[in-house]
Amino acid sequence: MKIIKSLLPYLTIIMIVVVIRTFLITPVIVNGPSMKPTLKGKEIMLLKKFDTNYERFDIVVVNKSVDGENLIKRVIALPNETIEYKHNKLYINDEVIEDTYGLGDTGNIQKITLSDDEYFIMGDNRENSTDSRELGVIKKSELEGTVDFILYPFNKFGKVE
Numbered sequence: 001m002k003i004i005k006s007l008l009p010y011l012t013i014i015m016i017v018v019v020i021r022t023f024l025i026t027p028v029i030v031n032g033p034s035m036k037p038t039l040k041g042k043e044i045m046l047l048k049k050f051d052t053n054y055e056r057f058d059i060v061v062v063n064k065s066v067d068g069e070n071l072i073k074r075v076i077a078l079p080n081e082t083i084e085y086k087h088n089k090l091y092i093n094d095e096v097i098e099d100t101y102g103l104g105d106t107g108n109i110q111k112i113t114l115s116d117d118e119y120f121i122m123g124d125n126r127e128n129s130t131d132s133r134e135l136g137v138i139k140k141s142e143l144e145g146t147v148d149f150i151l152y153p154f155n156k157f158g159k160v161e
Helices: 002-024
Strands: 025-029 044-048 059-066 069-077 082-086 089-092 095-097 109-113 118-122 143-152
Touching (some): 002 025
Antiparallel strands (some): 025 044, 044 143, 059 143, 069 118, 082 109, 089 095
16 A cells, blocks of 8 residues: 555656647657758657647648658648649639748649548648648548647747748
8 A cells, every 4th residue: 555655646647648648749750851941850849639720821740651750741721622723823712822831833733622521731842742732632530730839959949830
């Protein structure tokens, strides 16, 4: 009984950490150049698992493995929208939307209409990104949450857009 009492604070801390990492927040590492210039790679960010009201241009973690790594991309189009790229311009529901995040030539994307649980995601480095152009649309169930806070490197510590 004395051993259990002495271990109880440690077990409580372990349980709290497990709950936080499983349901609320966990660190993720950015791999590769697909989000340049916003993210250069090797950043450690906080994944907010509870943040599931995704908006256009949010940075998200996609539970779809490419070369053994989950994807970190930007939401470009939302459920029930029509997306198209013509001459490097983004069209959502046939209206031009300013996309200030894209680096390089996006290429033309034929009109795609998303269903009520689908998202179109792309890396900011449009010429070096595996995203919805190759993978197809992403279901909401494949999105793990948003990332918008860098923990490391310390010179980039803080919120990212």
